Amino acid sequence: MKIAIALVLLIVLLMAILEIRRELRIFQVTHYLIASPKLNTFSGERKIVFLSDLHDQQYGKHNAELLNAIKKEEPWLILIGGDMMISKEGKNFELAREFVAQLPAIAPVYYANGNHEQRVKEFPKRYQMDFTLYRQELEALGVIFLENETVTLEKDQVRIQLTGLEIPVENYQHLRMPPLALSEIEERIGQAKDGYNILLAHNPAYVEVYKDWGADLILSGHFHGGIIRIPGMRGLIIPGFGKYKRYSGSVYLDGDKRIVVSRGLGNHTVKLRLFNKAEVITLHLQGKEGIMDKVKN
Template sequence: MAGIYIYDIINILWIHHSRNGRIKVKLLKIISIIVTLIVFVYIYNYDQISKFRVRDIRIDSKKVRNNLKITQISDFHSNDLIDLEKMEDKIKKFDPDIIVLTGDIIDSNDIELDAVIKLFETLSRLDKNIYFVQGNHEARQELYKDLKDEMKRLEIIILEDNSATITVNNEKINITGLKFHSKSREYNEVIYYQEAIKDLNLDYYNVLLRHSPNNVENILSGKEDLILSGHTHGGQIRLPLIGAVVAPGQGFFPEYDKGIFRTNDTILYIDSGLGNSAAPIRAFNPVQISNIIIEPEK
């Protein structure tokens, strides 16, 4: 309907000013500018939501003697625009010790799992241990049981309020994963977390996988070295010099949007994700994966 109204207005102006060639030229210029802007915005947004970047992160720690390399993938939201062959190549060149999936790999609106299965099969070809934690979209998705079956088939390790201790480059590493707990149940998360880590040697390097960074400070034991999260999408739309406009659970101009945040000896890293929810729109914030190197403190 809006297009019909615009056409009618242009037609009236054209007829009314048909004797004035200059008006017609100006009108054509305005239309040309509007069309050019629309095309530019479309091309720019398509690049932002489909052409993933690789973000390289380096963290030092006095608790490791050898490098630990982690690839983090978050908030895929079944984004079938992602070039998975290119991603496989990028990760293969980085050669991580482990791959972590920090939630919202599916979207709550999905009716099938094709895009996610393709992602899982791509990552499985890399022959790395893959660890998964649940996000809010998995928590409310009827297909989550089917998703878990696919992960088990491909030997992806699901962490739901539990932990694993692994050996990487002669280093013992604790990895704990918390499934998504709604705000009304966050008070229970402290109990689940303490139960998950009670048998760990916390003198090892400790990695916590938690989909949302919101209120993470409420559950910490003080022994966490690295927390890997997603959820925020970096705000999807960011403004230069300002950052994210809005993030779920934090409102406008959130504190925790993307990147590294430090609290004492604990580092929180938020990956802005490979997909989008609500609307496929991004600005100054392209989709990404993160290659993280934890190296000995010098």
């Protein structure tokens, strides 16, 4: 009996290892329908591709597989939620720059920083990377960075306010998330403006504050889907040991508000994914009511 149990456990372990190796090499396209009365004048729908947490991952030569998947979506906009690079000694931003540089040929690109870009920007000597150069090179190709900034987009009589939020670096601690007050957010990006407010905010630990600020659609990442997911449940491994598991990676509804947390496209430090495929997210913005969670492999 003990031998049989040990054999079963060994088979399960081997299958898990094989699945982890597979998931580290693939990604999927996840579709969410985002509905709001504020979008009622849209003629049809507007598709937005949301990318987060690439961390220098490559899918094919020069990320050709990833770029082809994005092109196939034919997006109206491409929004980046941060962490395209890895802020670590001995790393550089070349892989991130090469990938992002190819996106403006597909659709307009708006880029909000994650904690990795922010650390490189604030501590250039520590990481031996020049974030100013990275930004300038991509801006020259048409990428628009939103560092505590808002742009207004007009489409079909809808005024979309697109904001990129940077929170203090200390709010990215692994074991303890310091509080973040609404007043601190408003000091950085001001109050929410009239229209449909999309907030690119990398860290989903502060979703409740983002909602209080007035965001209609919150786009986050950072938690990598919880690394390991039990089907039908939330991610298991995220900062805070469970306090923030509600927002580990999916779409969440709160009245007319929508929160989308990407499971990310890459990995760093802990190179592990189980039942938690990397993803490109396509948002289908519509005025009618409804919600869709459809996965394409």
